[in-house]
Amino acid sequence: xxxxxKAEASRYYQLYNSARYYLFLIFALAVVNCFYCLSDGxxxxxxxxxxxxxxxxLGMSAEAGSMVFYVIAAVLCVVVAVPYLLGGIxxxxxxxxMLACTILYGLDFGVLLLDAFAGGLDQIVYFxxxxxxxxxxxxxxxxxxxKCRVAPENPAKLAAEAAQASDPTVETVSVNEDGTxxxxxxxxxxxxxxxxxxxxxxxxxxxxxVNGGTVAELKKGGEVQTVSVPAGAFRLGGxxxxxxxxxxxxxxxVEDLSYEVSLHMGALTNDFxxxxx
Numbered sequence: 001x002x003x004x005x006k007a008e009a010s011r012y013y014q015l016y017n018s019a020r021y022y023l024f025l026i027f028a029l030a031v032v033n034c035f036y037c038l039s040d041g042x043x044x045x046x047x048x049x050x051x052x053x054x055x056x057x058l059g060m061s062a063e064a065g066s067m068v069f070y071v072i073a074a075v076l077c078v079v080v081a082v083p084y085l086l087g088g089i090x091x092x093x094x095x096x097x098m099l100a101c102t103i104l105y106g107l108d109f110g111v112l113l114l115d116a117f118a119g120g121l122d123q124i125v126y127f128x129x130x131x132x133x134x135x136x137x138x139x140x141x142x143x144x145x146x147k148c149r150v151a152p153e154n155p156a157k158l159a160a161e162a163a164q165a166s167d168p169t170v171e172t173v174s175v176n177e178d179g180t181x182x183x184x185x186x187x188x189x190x191x192x193x194x195x196x197x198x199x200x201x202x203x204x205x206x207x208x209x210v211n212g213g214t215v216a217e218l219k220k221g222g223e224v225q226t227v228s229v230p231a232g233a234f235r236l237g238g239x240x241x242x243x244x245x246x247x248x249x250x251x252x253x254v255e256d257l258s259y260e261v262s263l264h265m266g267a268l269t270n271d272f273x274x275x276x277x
Contacts, residue, residue: 016091016098019144022137023088023101030081034074044130045137047084047105048112050077102141109134188228189255191236194277196262197221206261206272209237209247218261229257238263238272246272 029046036042037054057073087101112134116127124131193208195218206218208227211234216225229236229250237247238261250257258277 015144015147019098019141020088020091022140023084023091023098026105026137027081027085027088030077030084034077038070044133047081047108048115048130048134049108050080053077053080098141099145102138102145105134105138105141109138189231189257190226191229191257191259192224192226192277193218194258194260195221195223196260198262204240204263206263207239208261209235209239211235212237214239236274238274248274 026045026047029043030050033042033046033051033054037051037058042051042054053073053076054070057070057076060069060073061067083104084101087097091097091101112127112130116124116131119126191210193216195206198221207214208216208218208225210227210229215227215229218225232252234250235247236250236259240263260275260277262273262275264271264273
């Protein structure tokens with residue numbers, strides 16, 4: 001079904017974006033650790049090799065009574081983390097960057113495992129949080145690689161599909177079996193939207209779209225809005241600023257259009273849920 005294909009494309013795009021945000025976070029935490037390590041702490045999600053470099057530099061500076069060694073170590077730490085920054089930027093259009101960063105982070109995780117298990121049980125317990133956070137992040141990146149590999153052009157292509165799937169300037173659109181869209185006769189009907197009262201997503205606004213164009217913004221739980229929508233078949237969607245988007249296809253001829261809108265947050269992806277009232 002064309003609808004299922006489009007929905008899968010949207011999910012892949014969300015998953016891919018989540019992995020890209022992790023790459024930016026890995027780089028940012030490595031930079032922050034350059035200062036945080038001075039207070040004898042560090043963020044575990046940063047590359048392990050960069051943290052080791054900072055530890056070595058801190059020890060050498062303490063022995064020499066000069067911060068020169070630590071400054072050198074901090075510079076090397078940032079250099080080690082730069083590939084993740086580049087991966088976060090260029091993986092938007094080039095899938096190979098995501099693959100390269102996944103391999104690099106996998107090697108980093110391997111070094112962490114060797115270091116942890118080399119010291120016995122006490123060392124494993126000491127590195128438990130490091131292993132947990134690194135493992136979860138690496139798992140997300142691997143899942144992204146495996147699932148999104150079905151469409152190597154995914155980042156730009158899937159983003160374009162979400163924007164180009166329908167033309168918001170056309171009043172009514174029908175979904176054809178081959179995934180194309182056909183303009184129908186003009187006309188409108190009323191759609192009533194109710195935002196579900198829920199703690200999940202309470203701080204963000206829900207942008208509601210019809211055929212790709214925004215028609216309403218639900219800012220708080222319990223808010224109700226009624227909007228005019230095409231009389232023919234159309235695509236009803238929800239959109240967040242971070243790229244989370246979900247949609248359903250509404251057929252022509254249905255007059256009682258009342259939906260409750262809520263946000264479902266999963267471990268890897270988030271989705272809007274439209275429940276007919």
